[in-house]
Each structure stands twice: as C-alpha cells, then as structure tokens.
Amino acid sequence: MPSDIDSAIFENAPVGLIYTEDRIIRRCNARFAVTFGYAANELEGASLAMLYPSSDEFANTGEHWTRELLEHGAYADERIMRRRDGALFWCRVRGQALDPARPLARAVWSFSDLSAERPVAVLSRRERQVGMLLVEGLTAKEIARRLEISPRTVHVHKNRLMARFGVRNSLELVRCLTAVPR
Incomplete structure (x- = not known):
C-alpha cells in the first residue's frame, strides 16, 4: 500500500x-x-x-x-x-x-x-515511422527490417521527407525532425 x-x-x-x-x-x-x-x-x-x-x-x-x-x-x-x-x-x-x-x-x-519545443509536421504514418527511426540513428537497412519494408521504400520515404522539409541530406533532415524552434 x-x-x-x-x-x-x-x-x-x-x-x-x-x-x-x-x-x-x-x-x-x-x-x-x-x-x-x-x-x-x-x-x-x-x-x-x-x-x-x-x-x-x-x-x-x-x-x-x-x-x-x-x-x-x-x-x-x-x-x-x-x-x-x-x-x-x-x-x-x-x-x-x-x-x-x-x-x-x-x-x-x-x-x-514536447509540443512547445517540437511542432508536429503533417506526415503520413509511414513517414512518421521512418522519420522517428532516422532520428534514433538507424540506417535504411535497419529501418527496413524494423518496418518490414524494402530499403528502397525507406529511401523513397526519406526523400519525400527531405523534399517536404527542404533539406539536402540526412543530417539536415534529422536536425529538422528534432529541431527546437528559435
């Protein structure tokens, strides 16, 4: 008790x-x-x-x-x-x-x-999953295994995320996904 x-x-x-x-x-x-x-x-x-x-x-x-x-x-x-x-x-x-x-x-x-520090971008369920795993530091192959999809599909989602956030590489994407607004 x-x-x-x-x-x-x-x-x-x-x-x-x-x-x-x-x-x-x-x-x-x-x-x-x-x-x-x-x-x-x-x-x-x-x-x-x-x-x-x-x-x-x-x-x-x-x-x-x-x-x-x-x-x-x-x-x-x-x-x-x-x-x-x-x-x-x-x-x-x-x-x-x-x-x-x-x-x-x-x-x-x-x-x-964390909503005050990290606003939610409108993403599909799969984009959110791929984004969260990228933030955790997983590779495309590791993400593919975790989500039971192909590495190529992971790259498609990653490229869509990069286009949506207007970034050129994975490091910039992770920074956007974890960014604290200034």
Whole structure:
C-alpha cells in the first residue's frame, strides 16, 4: 500500500506518469491526464491504444517495446501521440518493466509533452515511422527490417521527407525532425 508521501510524489510529478498492466492504464497522475486532454478517471482502465495516431502504430509500438524491454529492461523514445481532441503532438516516452520476463505485464511509464519545443509536421504514418527511426540513428537497412519494408521504400520515404522539409541530406533532415524552434 503506497504511503501518503508516495501518492503525493506520484500525483505531483512534473511529468505524466502511468502504471499499466498489459497496456491497460491502471493508474495515472493528473499531469498525464491533462497532457492527453482527459480526466484521470476516464483513462484508468482504458487501453493505451486510444492515445496513438493509429491502431497499427499502437501494435507496432507494443512489439518494439517488448523487444527493447526484454533486451534492456527499460525503454525510451520520442514519438507522436494523440490527444482526446485528435490533435497530434510529440511526446517523450520512458518505460520500466516491473517483471523483466513479462515486460508489458506490469510497467511504469513517463510521458513528457514536447509540443512547445517540437511542432508536429503533417506526415503520413509511414513517414512518421521512418522519420522517428532516422532520428534514433538507424540506417535504411535497419529501418527496413524494423518496418518490414524494402530499403528502397525507406529511401523513397526519406526523400519525400527531405523534399517536404527542404533539406539536402540526412543530417539536415534529422536536425529538422528534432529541431527546437528559435
């Protein structure tokens, strides 16, 4: 049973915090609820799927989280999430499995809203996926394996991203995808 101080720390953390069981939100703090535009009682018992831009991204992220948590015990990335009103925003996600053998069975997650630092460009789901993996430093071949597409298709999406952002190379593209507005 958590103490009053434990509850106060959880509830007043400067980032959104959740405890999940099999990707179902069992407990969340006020910052998490406000970030996504809900009341806490609307989120508790709900699937994390409602916070993703698409069901495919929810499924793919679950598979990726499972691999990373099994291998490292912790997870970290920056990704596009969806608010209650449908608005998309960049979010920093960090997770820790409570049972390393069953990583999604019980986990603690933090979510930080990055929308003030990184506005969302209108991209297709696949462009977002390729862009996020480029930011992680993956090569076209690694991205192709992760997304189960051909390296040539990765290059097509990368070239579209470069044209959309008006950049000449991968370094400039990554800089645009992670840029903090001045």
